[in-house]
Amino acid sequence: MKTKLLLIMIAVFAVLLTACGDGNSGSATADDVIKIVWYPNESGNDLKSSRDEIGRLISEATGKEVEHQLTTDYSIAIETLVNNNADLAFMGSQGYVEANNGNDAVQTLAVKSGESGTLDDAKYYSWLAVNVDEQDKFKENGEFSLDTIADTRFSFVSNSSTSGFKVPSSSIIEHFSQQEAYADLTEEDLMGSGPLFSQVLFGNSHQGSAVNLLSGNADVAAFCDTCVEEYVELAEGEENTVGAVYRVKENAAEPFNAVTGKEFTLMSSDPVLNEPFVVNMDVIGQADFDKIQELLTSDKVANNEKIFAPEDSEQSALFSKSDKERLLPVEDEWYDPIREISK
Secondary structure, three states, rough: HHHHHHHHHHHHHHHHHHHHHHHHHOOOOOOOEEEEEEEHHHHOOOHHHHHHHHHHHHHHOOOOOOEEOOOOHHHHHHOOOOOOOOOOOOOHHHHHHHHHHHHHOOEEEEEEOOOOOOOOEEEEEEEEEEEEEHHHHEEEOOOOOOOOOOOEEEEEEOOOOHHHHHHHHHHHHHHHHHOHHOOOOOOOHHOOOOOOOOEEEEEHHHHHHHHHHHHHOOOOEEEEEEOOOOOEEEEEOOOOOOOOOEEOOOOOOOOOOHHHOOOEEEEEEEEEOEEEEEEEEHHHHHHHHHHHHHHOOOHHHHHOOOEEEEEEOOOOOOOOEEOOOOEEEEEEEHHHHHHHHHH
């Protein structure tokens, strides 16, 4: 009898040990609060109405409270999600790849479609821009040339930004590594002054990188079209093409209010896969994932002007809508091209 009791106690103790081990493995459980962490680009007051509307709808769909976590740094947003301190995030494709590498419970939820309403044209653009009145410094034989950016003051967004670092740095390295002087050029080399740039700045947001250029602190800047479209207007040429000129609107909100009327032109423009909404499955759980995905990809969201502002609207919103744009489910594999350039 004593032997039988001892065996039962050992078995119970083993189960308890296993449970404790599972609790320390980094897994978490869903609770009554859904925490959304936002990149610096989407943390400004201009997008508060979009954040609040998304939070309201998610709360309505799940019956749970929604908390917004605003950030001033890409890495903070990524680590918050990776470390199980947020359920949901809207981030660039490079940020998603980094987060997924850090915690495979971080998975894609939805992504904005292109004008067609499909993933076929679900893209935005990574720009390299220079001030209009200095553009001739960056041309050879009348054409923009990457050779001219050597020894300049260069502004990136963040080294975790897809369009504000990964895509432009890949193009820059591919170009300059053909030259003997820069044969061993690496991403790390582009993060500080020398061997290519005289000075490197990080705007910490696409808006910040653009203002670095327009305020005269940088000679060349990398940033994307969608993150500055609320603040600028096309002044000359065709959108997202080399040589197009953009002007800061007279009523532009912070941080562009100090550079209104300033103009910049594009020396390069490269397509990039649209940014996803992503979740930490260990924190949010399958039930809430399903409810939120159904909500975000619904007509209710696609037709909500606080989230998708019409093209001619004066209202700021997370997305603009000119045709059939909406949010669509997206699989992890769709971002494999970003993984390739990250190797």
